[in-house]
Amino acid sequence: MNLRKSYYLLSTLLLLGAAFLALSPSFVQPDFILPKRVDSLFVIYETETAHRVNQQADTLPLAAPLFNPGELGLAYxxxxxxxxxxxxxxxxxxxxxxxxxxxxxxxxxxxxxxxxxxxxxxxxxxxxxxxxxxxxxxxxxxxxxxxxxxxxxxxxxxxxxxxxxxxxxxxxxxxxxxxxxxxxxxxxxxxxxxxxxxxxxxxxxxLENYLARYAYAKWGRLKPLWYPVFHRKTEQLLGHPVEAxxxxxxxxxxxxxxxxxxxxxxxxxxxxxxxxxxxxxxxxxxxxxxxxxxxxxxxxxxxxxxxxxxxxxxxxxxxxxxxxxxxxxxxxxx
The missing domain is CATH 3.40.50.1820 (Alpha/Beta hydrolase fold, catalytic domain)
Structure with missing residues (x-):
């Protein structure tokens, strides 16, 4: 009886592991592969940051849209x-x-x-x-x-x-x-x-070292759990090993x-x-x-x-x- 339970438990774990490997790319969506969008709707929430973009930042509200080169006086x-x-x-x-x-x-x-x-x-x-x-x-x-x-x-x-x-x-x-x-x-x-x-x-x-540091910064102690999946997905997109x-x-x-x-x-x-x-x-x-x-x-x-x-x-x-x-x-x- 114990042997049968152990067999079912092991089989269940193997099935869960296989499902994890197959489905995890859908759940693990690091912004290395699916980047965060920083587009024309991006908002500056720090006046100090805005000041670096436009010297007239003192006249801007605390939250102001970013500009295009024309706002900096540049023909573009x-x-x-x-x-x-x-x-x-x-x-x-x-x-x-x-x-x-x-x-x-x-x-x-x-x-x-x-x-x-x-x-x-x-x-x-x-x-x-x-x-x-x-x-x-x-x-x-x-x-x-x-x-x-x-x-x-x-x-x-x-x-x-x-x-x-x-x-x-x-x-x-x-x-x-x-x-x-x-x-x-x-x-x-x-x-x-x-x-x-x-x-x-x-x-x-x-790139191997870069990804390792990136993964640790993103997942911390959970890196060993997610990194192999992330590593595999990145190599699929690159078409070659990351260390290459x-x-x-x-x-x-x-x-x-x-x-x-x-x-x-x-x-x-x-x-x-x-x-x-x-x-x-x-x-x-x-x-x-x-x-x-x-x-x-x-x-x-x-x-x-x-x-x-x-x-x-x-x-x-x-x-x-x-x-x-x-x-x-x-x-x-x-």
Whole structure:
């Protein structure tokens, strides 16, 4: 009798375990795969945060909608880019008066959007750059429900690059990625190769380690329960093992001028990881910008004007501002 009960109990546990593995992706919906939307309805609840976006924040109520570049006094155009699977990506393009200027394309971090980069758009525009920014798939105003930082995101970035290269004033494309965005940018440099300069802010060394820290921050002591399912789902979306996304290895074959930016107190992507990417870079021209006491989210804030000046100066020296029609531009116009 006891043996029969044990058999039924074990069978029940096995069935429950199988059901858990089969159904858990429906219950475990981490915002790494299903990002939080930060779109045009996002509201600022802190006047101090609003002040960073608009110097007239003193006149704003405590809760005020975020702005578009036009609210910051910038002439801009809406970008609508169609992907290979007919997803629409939304973005902004802010040209500067100097038609020979380089074009900087910003790629935001996970669970972020173009809105969070409004200040960066203005700062780089004021330093003589054409600036473009778009919402990644499943982020902000862009369509899509599921996000993956692998080849799908790289292909999406390729379509945005195509759209920019079709513009008459585009002479050179520079890519700047933040966090997960830096991984997309570096993969693009390997697969696409049309960027003339790269800025990698807080690049991690390996996606395996990044996901482990992400899972612990999200689930704490329950990480051992949910992480295997999350890990498996992420690999299905990537189409390869997560440990295969090794940024130092990718950097070792990229010779595009590269600037690595990191915060000394970054709690999500350790500075040692970003340094490993910098050390491995095969770029003949590379530089490192360390912002002391900065975490993952406040590098630009603590870096201040020097942060933007260093990045803009690197791009100007790495990519000469002169008129030329590259073979990439001709291909994009076909």
């Amino acid at each position: 155009e809406q970008l609508r880019v169609y992907t290979s699977d007919s997803i629409v990506l939304h973005g902004w393009y802010v040209p500067c008066a100097d038609t020979n200027a380089n074009t900087l394309l910003l790629v935001h971090d996970l669970n972020d959007s173009k809105l969070r980069l409004l200040d960066a758009v203005k700062q780089f525009h004021d330093r003589g750059l054409h600036v473009a920014v778009f919402d990644l798939r499943a982020h902000g105003e862009s369509e899509g429900k599921i996000f993956s930082p692998g080849m799908i995101a790289v292909e999406d970035l390729k379509h945005v690059t195509d759209a920019l290269l079709r513009r008459a004033e585009t002479k050179h494309i520079c890519l700047m990625g933040y966090g997960i965005g830096s991984a997309i940018v570096l993969q693009s440099a390997v697969v696409d190769g049309r960027a003339d300069a790269l800025v990698l802010q807080s690049p991690f060394a390996n 996304m090794d940024l130092p290895l990718l950097a070792s074959v990229v010779k595009t001028p590269t600037l690595v930016v990191t915060g000394s107190e970054d709690e999500l992507v350790f500075p040692t990881e970003s340094l490993a990417v910098f050390d491995s870079s095969a770029a003949p021209k590379k530089d490192l910008l360390l912002i002391r006491k900065a975490g993952h989210q406040n590098i630009d804030e603590l870096g201040g004007a020097d942060y933007y000046n260093r990045i803009a100066a690197f791009l100007v020296t790495a990519v000469p501002r002169k008129q030329q029609k590259t073979r990439f531009k001709r291909l994009a116009q076909l």
